[in-house]
Amino acid sequence: HQPVSLGLRNEECSHCSALLFHQELRWKNSCCGRGDTVLPDECTLKPYPTELFNLLEGHINSTNFWDYIRRYNSAFAFASFGAQASPPPGHGPYCFRIHGQTYHRTGILHPEHGTAPSFAQIYINLSPFKRRPLNG
Secondary structure (H helix, E strand, O other), X not given: OOOOOOOOOOEXXXXXXXXXXXXXXXXXXXXXXXXXXXXXXXXXXXXXXXHHHHHHHOOOOOHXXXXXXXXXXXXXXXXXXXXXXXXXXXXXXXXXEEEEEEEEEOOOOOOOOOOOOOHHHHHOOOOOOOOOOOXX
């Protein structure tokens, strides 16, 4: 297979300011439907922190971040994603190909006795009086 180039994503929608590829300008359903969809003000995204911007844009030494991005995401998620994955050839935004079956791994909701809570267990905050086995 030959790599395909869509060009730069540097065209801006005149209605919602989304960045588009040149060919997307002719499609009505590419972003906001040429102004048909308007989000309320409370949905306006705030700029993300400078430190995260620098990691995502590669302005600082972000090699470690990109090498382990799936692990970081899993650490902050309630479940981790598993699959036989491989990166596609070429350069571009982070993505991967999945071969075969996918898995969502989750742990127990309460930590083992004497261990600190981790992952989703951090969000399960029950008082000792209300705690009971989930199967009983």
